[in-house]
Amino acid sequence: MMRFKKKSLRLNFKKFITEITNLKMSILRIVKQVKKEFQLLWADKFNIILAIVMPPLIIVMLGFTMTDDSNQIQSIPCMVVSYDSNTFINENDLVESKLDHYAIPYLNAVNKSNLLDLVRFYNATEEIYAMEQARNALISGSIKVILSLPVGFSEMLEWGFPGLIDCILDASNILYIQQSLNAVYDSIKIFK
Amino acid sequence: MYLGGLVRKEFGRIRSDKRTLFLLFVIPIILIVVFGLTTGVGLTKFFTSAIITCDDIPTYDDFPNNSSKYDDTFISIMQYNTSSWDLYRYYNATNSEEYDNAYHNCYNFLKNGDIDIIIILPANFSESVENKINPVLIYYIDGSDLAAIIAIEVAIQEPIALFRAETDMIANFTIMVPYLEFDVPFWESAILNYAIPIILPIIILGTTMNLTSLSIVAEGPLPRMLVTPTAKREIILSKLIANSAIMLLQSTEIFIMISFFGLYSLGSLFYFFLVLIMIGFCGICIGLFISTLSPTEQSANQMYIIMFIVIILFSGSILPLNADLQGVQIFINLLPLSNAVPLITDITLKGLFPNLENLFWLNLSSLIYIILAYIIYMFKKLEV
Numbered sequence: 357m358m359r360f361k362k363k364s365l366r367l368n369f370k371k372f373i374t375e376i377t378n379l380k381m382s383i384l385r386i387v388k389q390v391k392k393e394f395q396l397l398w399a400d401k402f403n404i405i406l407a408i409v410m411p412p413l414i415i416v417m418l419g420f421t422m423t424d425d426s427n428q429i430q431s432i433p434c435m436v437v438s439y440d441s442n443t444f445i446n447e448n449d450l451v452e453s454k455l456d457h458y459a460i461p462y463l464n465a466v467n468k469s470n471l472l473d474l475v476r477f478y479n480a481t482e483e484i485y486a487m488e489q490a491r492n493a494l495i496s497g498s499i500k501v502i503l504s505l506p507v508g509f510s511e512m513l514e515w516g517f518p519g520l521i522d523c524i525l526d527a528s529n530i531l532y533i534q535q536s537l538n539a540v541y542d543s544i545k546i547f548k
Numbered sequence: 549m550y551l552g553g554l555v556r557k558e559f560g561r562i563r564s565d566k567r568t569l570f571l572l573f574v575i576p577i578i579l580i581v582v583f584g585l586t587t588g589v590g591l592t593k594f595f596t597s598a599i600i601t602c603d604d605i606p607t608y609d610d611f612p613n614n615s616s617k618y619d620d621t622f623i624s625i626m627q628y629n630t631s632s633w634d635l636y637r638y639y640n641a642t643n644s645e646e647y648d649n650a651y652h653n654c655y656n657f658l659k660n661g662d663i664d665i666i667i668i669l670p671a672n673f674s675e676s677v678e679n680k681i682n683p684v685l686i687y688y689i690d691g692s693d694l695a696a697i698i699a700i701e702v703a704i705q706e707p708i709a710l711f712r713a714e715t716d717m718i719a720n721f722t723i724m725v726p727y728l729e730f731d732v733p734f735w736e737s738a739i740l741n742y743a744i745p746i747i748l749p750i751i752i753l754g755t756t757m758n759l760t761s762l763s764i765v766a767e768g769p770l771p772r773m774l775v776t777p778t779a780k781r782e783i784i785l786s787k788l789i790a791n792s793a794i795m796l797l798q799s800t801e802i803f804i805m806i807s808f809f810g811l812y813s814l815g816s817l818f819y820f821f822l823v824l825i826m827i828g829f830c831g832i833c834i835g836l837f838i839s840t841l842s843p844t845e846q847s848a849n850q851m852y853i854i855m856f857i858v859i860i861l862f863s864g865s866i867l868p869l870n871a872d873l874q875g876v877q878i879f880i881n882l883l884p885l886s887n888a889v890p891l892i893t894d895i896t897l898k899g900l901f902p903n904l905e906n907l908f909w910l911n912l913s914s915l916i917y918i919i920l921a922y923i924i925y926m927f928k929k930l931e932v
Binding site: 400402403406407410414417418420421462491494495513516517518519520521522523524525526527528529530531533534535537538540541544547548 | 695698699701702705709712713718719720721722723724725726727728729730731742842843844846847850851854857858861862865867876879880893894897898900
């Protein structure tokens, strides 16, 4: 029994030594293969340039061109068309009124907002084609939003009702819809 | 050799490459079919919320009259009346221990992505409404969701406006009424049609660049042909003609397929088709440029991928770019996608004539790439 155990141990040891030798050879082979691969890569300089130089170059370019800079806010170009000076007729008592004293404060709020860039203000009472001109600017892409103050905007606020601002957005670029809405909401927050 | 013979040879070479033909004609169809079948829904974005109301907790100091009348109104509005909100769950916390448990649960919902926002109604919520003071809402947004961060502040104005109307707090209050101009009507495939200006140029550019990026570098007998009277310019021209003909077929196929899947176009379909062809032509020119520049097939493949990534990244359609620097603007203009996307948007969603500036830059970039390809090929030393 003892002799059998000894023989088995000797066999195991031999097997272990063989495996170690195989492993050593295998590692040596891998090292030589890696060396050969490096030589192969080194021979093709164009590939090396593409693999090592191009990725950092792309990142540098992205750094130059990305707009996500806190000091640089991209304001949305807009036009304000006010119908507030038009005659408002109260449906309940048919009394006419021509209040428009909230239009200018809202215009100031648009000017104060860093997110909006007021390109032009139209008083639609004086310029009857104001909305058409604003729409032409929207379709040409020179502005992204038309803010329209409807008839009775000042009257509503004066009488304790909510003031409604019609906000006509260029929805052709889905990336800018929410950005435009946020910019308009910013002007409303300043107006409050 | 006559140019006609060279073009015929080029057609034969393209026909023998079954893998490229598959990529060119079958992959776009598969992409359009998959995209068309999976993007039939509208664009309405729903935010899911959980509410913790602390309104039942007694208040003192400025609000001696205890009330919890209005939190139910707000919860009911969030549950049933809003168009862009969905109420996942609400908790009524009557003491700090209940609040802690409710907050812990809601935090886990937020973490697991079940909700986008936790809204907390403070203990003085109803008292503030009764005293006609604007109540304060506390909310926690899922900061990992960029869309939620950008949109929630405006979206929450809807339930607030409805609540104000319900509780008669409408004085000194201004709201905006949005009207979307040049949008895709709700009965059309909205997502598909918004994606068309980006997806189609990417498919066409990707496949045409792939078609030509190996056409010179991988053609073994080409150097031997230079021993004959065939000039290098004839080789380049024949490749341009043959590949353009294949691209024309591919653009027609894409145009027909996209029409089947509900293309919404306010503008001329002829201009739309013309722009697709121009994009494809630009892809061929870039592919030839890559093929002449690369010394080996492996380099050409690598350069194709890098070029494609650059074209997509700097198109301005995926990431917002700041093109204030003159050089950067020219670089962006010379990438086809930055002109292709506005051109297709103008035609399909605005119904406009293609913008001449974009057309100019798109064709100029094609011209520059093909001239560069020719110059590089002229000076390239080939071993016969």
